[in-house]
Amino acid sequence: MTHADLPQFDPIKAAWNTVATYSNYDEAQDAVNRLNAEGFPIEHLDIIGSDLRLVERVTGPAxxxxxxxxxxxxxxxxxxxxxxxxxxxxxxxxxxxxxxxxxxxxxxxxxxxxxxxxxxxxxxKTFTSTRGLVATHYDLVARGGRTEQARILLAGTNP
Structure with a gap:
């Protein structure tokens, strides 16, 4: 599979295909798990993190x-x-x-x-730390015209 074969992210299309928005990644992952349990073809979903921030967690003195x-x-x-x-x-x-x-x-x-x-x-630097990227919100996006189906299935399942 070449780079040209991979689905490309188009932010304009994604704005119209957003199924739901979540404040953390675990909630978005749970939504995908619920859709999978309902039989939704999850290979048509993307989880898109937006507004990335670099978080450096101080773990102690060096x-x-x-x-x-x-x-x-x-x-x-x-x-x-x-x-x-x-x-x-x-x-x-x-x-x-x-x-x-x-x-x-x-x-x-x-x-x-x-x-x-x-x-x-x-x-x-007199301390040790770990770094990671964190998004402020996560959009669950459906491709291939499956947005409404995903919304209905998520509305019918308990969180």
């Missing part, structure tokens, strides 16, 4: 110990995967030993790099 711990965790995972891949080409249960050794080496290197990055990075 310090050298936390940076080293995060680096150790990441390094352990990377080392275990690399050890496993290399161990797959070894006879017997050597793969297990290589996975463990890779995780240990990755933990040590990851902790060192995490500590050094925080200690010598010179950044101004």
């Amino acid at each position: 310090n050298k110990l936390r940076a080293a711990a995060n680096g150790a965790f990441s390094g352990a995972g990377m080392g275990a995967v690399l050890g496993l891949v290399m161990g797959l080409f070894s006879p017997g249960f050597t793969w297990l030993a290589m996975t463990v050794v890779g995780a240990v080496i990755g933990t040590i290197w990851g902790a060192g790099f995490g500590f050094a990055a925080h200690a010598f990075g010179g950044g101004r």
Whole structure:
């Protein structure tokens, strides 16, 4: 399937095909689930988030110990995967030993790099956080002339 084969979003058509508007994604997802339970062909639906906002949730202070711990965790995972891949080409249960050794080496290197990055990075950010995009509202849009059918089915089901 090429890009030309994919259905393209047209905001003008979507304005006329909006089945319902929801304040959060879970409500829009529940509406799709209800329509699916009613036998509606849900492959003709889109959930469109509008008015996006970047939300950064502060998870705590950043310090050298936390940076080293995060680096150790990441390094352990990377080392275990690399050890496993290399161990797959070894006879017997050597793969297990290589996975463990890779995780240990990755933990040590990851902790060192995490500590050094925080200690010598010179950044101004003194906290840790996670980022995500959040829409202020979500429109449930039906394609292919199925808007009214979807509205009727949603009106007849309990939320």
